[in-house]
Amino acid sequence: RGTMTVGETAKLLHKDASEVIKKLISMGVMATINQELDIDTILLLAAEFGVEVEVKIPVEEDRFETVEEVDNEADLKERPPVVTIMGHVDHGKTTLLDAIRSTNVTSGEAGGITQHIGAYQVEINNKKITFLDTPGHEAFTLMRARGAQITDITIIVVAADDGVMPQTVEAISHAKAAGVPIIVAVNKIDKPDADPDRVKQELTEYELVPEEWGGDTIFVNVSAKQRMGLEELLEMILLVAEVNEFKANPNKRARGTVIEAELDKGRGPVARVLVQHGTLKVGDAFVAGNCFGRVRAMVNDKGRRLKEAGPSTPVEITGLTEVPQAGDPFMVFEDERKARSIAEKRAITQRQSELGSNTRVTLDDLFKHI
Ligand code: GTP
Ligand code: MG
Numbered sequence: 001r002g003t004m005t006v007g008e009t010a011k012l013l014h015k016d017a018s019e020v021i022k023k024l025i026s027m028g029v030m031a032t033i034n035q036e037l038d039i040d041t042i043l044l045l046a047a048e049f050g051v052e053v054e055v056k057i058p059v060e061e062d063r064f065e066t067v068e069e070v071d072n073e074a075d076l077k078e079r080p081p082v083v084t085i086m087g088h089v090d091h092g093k094t095t096l097l098d099a100i101r102s103t104n105v106t107s108g109e110a111g112g113i114t115q116h117i118g119a120y121q122v123e124i125n126n127k128k129i130t131f132l133d134t135p136g137h138e139a140f141t142l143m144r145a146r147g148a149q150i151t152d153i154t155i156i157v158v159a160a161d162d163g164v165m166p167q168t169v170e171a172i173s174h175a176k177a178a179g180v181p182i183i184v185a186v187n188k189i190d191k192p193d194a195d196p197d198r199v200k201q202e203l204t205e206y207e208l209v210p211e212e213w214g215g216d217t218i219f220v221n222v223s224a225k226q227r228m229g230l231e232e233l234l235e236m237i238l239l240v241a242e243v244n245e246f247k248a249n250p251n252k253r254a255r256g257t258v259i260e261a262e263l264d265k266g267r268g269p270v271a272r273v274l275v276q277h278g279t280l281k282v283g284d285a286f287v288a289g290n291c292f293g294r295v296r297a298m299v300n301d302k303g304r305r306l307k308e309a310g311p312s313t314p315v316e317i318t319g320l321t322e323v324p325q326a327g328d329p330f331m332v333f334e335d336e337r338k339a340r341s342i343a344e345k346r347a348i349t350q351r352q353s354e355l356g357s358n359t360r361v362t363l364d365d366l367f368k369h370i
Contacts (some may be wrong), residue, residue, distance in 0.1 A: 003036040006245075011298030023048055053352065056162050067366045070320055071249040079248045079311040080121065080128035081241035082150060082274065085185075086171035092187040095224035096157055097131060118272040119314030120301040124234045128310045129241075130274070134259060134326075139144035149178065150257050150274060152246050153237060154334035156208075157185045160194035160221070164202040172206050183218045184208060185233055190223040218303050248311035253332040258288050259314065261324045269320035273330050280315065281308045285336040289328030290346035292339040293320035 004012075017033050023045060024031045031037070036043070042115050046053040086094045101120055119132045131315040132151065154175040158168055184203060186196045187241045200210050200219060209215020217234045222229035254275050261271040271288055273280070280286075284295045296319030298306045324330075333339040 003038050004042060005033065006031050006035050006037060007033045009037055009045060012053075013046060013049055015049060020045065038346050039352075042244055043348070071252075075249040075251060075312075076247035077250055079246055079250075080130050080239060080313075081152040081246050082119075082130045082132060082151045082243075082312055083155060083237055084132045084134070084151045085157060086156045086167075087187075087341070088159070088162070088165035088167040088171075088175065091157045091159040091162065091168070093157050096155075096185065096187060096222065097133060098304040099224045100131065100230055100234070103227055115299060115301055115303045115316065117299070117301050117314055117316040119149050119274060121312075121314070122234065124231070125238065127238055127241075128150075128312070129234060129237055130162050130314060132259065132274070132314075139272055149180075150259075150276070151178070151180050152244065153183060153240055154180045155185050155237075156222075156231070158199045158203070159188045160186050160196045160199055161188055161191045163199055164206075165196070169206065172208065181244060182208060183220065183233070183236055183240060185229075185254050186219060186221045187224055189221045190226045190228065196221050208272045208307075232282070237366075246312075248277050250279050250310045252278040254284065254309075254330075255332070256280070256330045258324045258326055258328040258330055260326050261288075261328075262318075263323050264318075267318045269323045270316060270318055271320055271324055271330075272314065272316045274310055275309050275313045275315065277311060278332065279308050279310045280332065281316075282306075284332045285334070285339040286330060286332045287339045287343045287346070288320065288324035290328045290343050290350055291320050291322040291324045291328075292343035294339075295319050 004019055006024070007017050010017040013020065021031055021033070024041075027044065027048070029041065037156070039198075043053065085097055087093050100122060116133070118134060119130055121128050121130050123129075154171070156168065156171050156175070159166060172182065186199050188194055189196055196219075200213070203209075203217075204213070204215075207215075208217040210217055210219045218240065220229055220233045220236055222233055225231075249328050255278055256274050256276040259272045259274055261269065264270045269291070273288070280295065280298065282298055286293060286295065295317050298309060299316045300306055300309070301314060306313075308317060334340065
């Protein structure tokens with residue numbers, strides 16, 4: 001129910017009820033010991049007393065926080081893999097992303113105006129691949145910070161003329177920590193001083209051993225600039241996806257992650273979202289971080305208006321009341337009222353964590369008995 005009596009609050013704050021009542025009166029709240037206080041008031045009290053509290057929202061009241069429901073195997077359908085590109089500065093990440101995007105325009109969608117929506121899809125052999133534009137490091141940091149997994153496969157770009165560098169190693173450890181399969185793209189093979197074998201040799205030190213040397217890491221030689229090896233790279237991504245059997249249930253309410261968001265002068269808050277489970281539809285009520293809204297319009301990376309978007313589809317949506325943050329979880333609810341109440345609860349939790357205090361007493365069981 002999200003409330004506690006004055007007496008219960010006093011106990012959890014390690015104060016006498018009379019002290020709490022006095023404090024409440026000084027805050028303009030007339031209270032008795034059995035009076036119920038709402039979360040906001042309890043948080044204010046805690047701040048007044050310099051005590052840090054942690055709000056645990058009861059699980060049954062907030063599906064947003066619950067462990068995701070398990071899908072039946074039969075409901076799971078193949079979905080496009082979501083790929084990020086990581087690598088050392090100047091090794092060609094942006095050039096590679098741009099080259100893949102421009103060489104591969106899905107027939108039927110040709111002529112569409114490319115939109116920057118934080119991610120894009122390409123199609124090869126009638127299968128789609130989703131690429132995240134977000135620099136890999138940022139995507140991974142976000143993922144880890146929010147506990148969300150948005151990438152299925154990581155491509156580590158290593159310039160063949162430069163070899164393994166500090167951020168290459170960092171990228172490898174990010175991908176390994178997240179348990180994401182790695183494909184190595186040895187880039188700039190067009191350069192006269194390119195030495196792809198040296199890159200392979202150097203990477204064995206990080207347990208990335210090519211198949212021809214008895215390992216199981218896929219290496220592809222590419223030139224992002226000359227557009228060489230791109231098709232092979234895409235095929236290898238599909239191969240890894242096939243082996244890993246990335247699946248999702250498209251027949252439920254959508255859930256995903258905000259990739260980017262901003263305030264657009266004309267359209268108001270705009271969010272670019274990667275749908276990860278279920279299908280997002282125009283008109284759906286949703287929560288993104290602690291913002292809520294109703295999908296007014298939805299556009300894909302080719303600037304095409306969509307009525308619905310299934311798993312692994314990046315879309316740009318309007319219809320939010322505020323601007324969420326990149327990395328925020330996104331989830332559809334049965335109606336706007338529910339979405340609003342969840343968003344408000346999340347806002348309270350955030351406000352609470354922002355109420356800095358001197359004494360670091362964590363009352364993590366604040367609502368244990370509610
Ligand atoms: P940061 O975003 O700064 O980390 O760099 P990046 O990894 O995105 O590299 P970017 O794509 O900006 O490429 C860096 C430089 O390398 C640019 O001048 C590119 O033109 C060049 N470059 C990228 N790929 C190739 C390639 O395959 N061959 C050659 N010769 N040059 C390349
Ligand atoms: Mg770049």
